Amino acid sequence: MNKIISIGLLLFLLGNATLFAQAKTDAVLQTKDTLKAIEIDPLTPAKAAFYSAILPGLGQAYNKKYWKIPIVYGAIGTSLYFYSDSKQKYHEYRDAYKSRLAGNPDSNYDYLSDKQLISAQEFYQRNASLSGLFVIGFYILNIIDANVDAALIQFNVNQSLSLQPQITPDAVTLKSNLGLTINYRF
Secondary structure, eight states: OHHHHHHHHHHHHHHHHHHHHSOOOOOOOOOOOOSOOOOOOTTHHHHHHHHHHHSTTHHHHHTTOGGGHHHHHHHHHHHHHHHHHHHHHHHHHHHHHHHHHTTOOOGGGTTSOHHHHHHHHHHHHHHHHHHHHHHHHHHHHHHHHHHHHHHHHTSOOSTTEEEEEEEEEOTTTOOEEEEEEEEEOO
């Protein structure tokens, strides 16, 4: 019996010691927000477009779409190359035609007639104009791409909105009906 009392007393003392070892805090329980609030900056698309207008490809770098930068410079650079090449050849054929009219024919273009020289001038002038339009078009497309990409980065894509194919059998004809279901959960 003595052993039972001494063991009970020992457990009582050790049990109370653990209670006194804990610090008492006046903390208020707060719920944790499981969804992270993503702040939407409405100026981000305009900023990306502005950066791309200043330097082509800078808006794509701002959007962290680095793989698009070589495409932008490749498109604009190729168009600029064809523009300068067409302008150079246009001037060569124009100078050859002018020197032929002045009575001093160019020996490099003796095999071409006057009509062929005029046709070559028109061909390269048209190509230079088209290449210049492509340079301007790719520059504008670069700005639009940066703007749209920055706007779509902020687009909310989560599990609340889903699109799923659904196949249901028809009760009358026993054939399968294919359809789409759009779910939106609030």
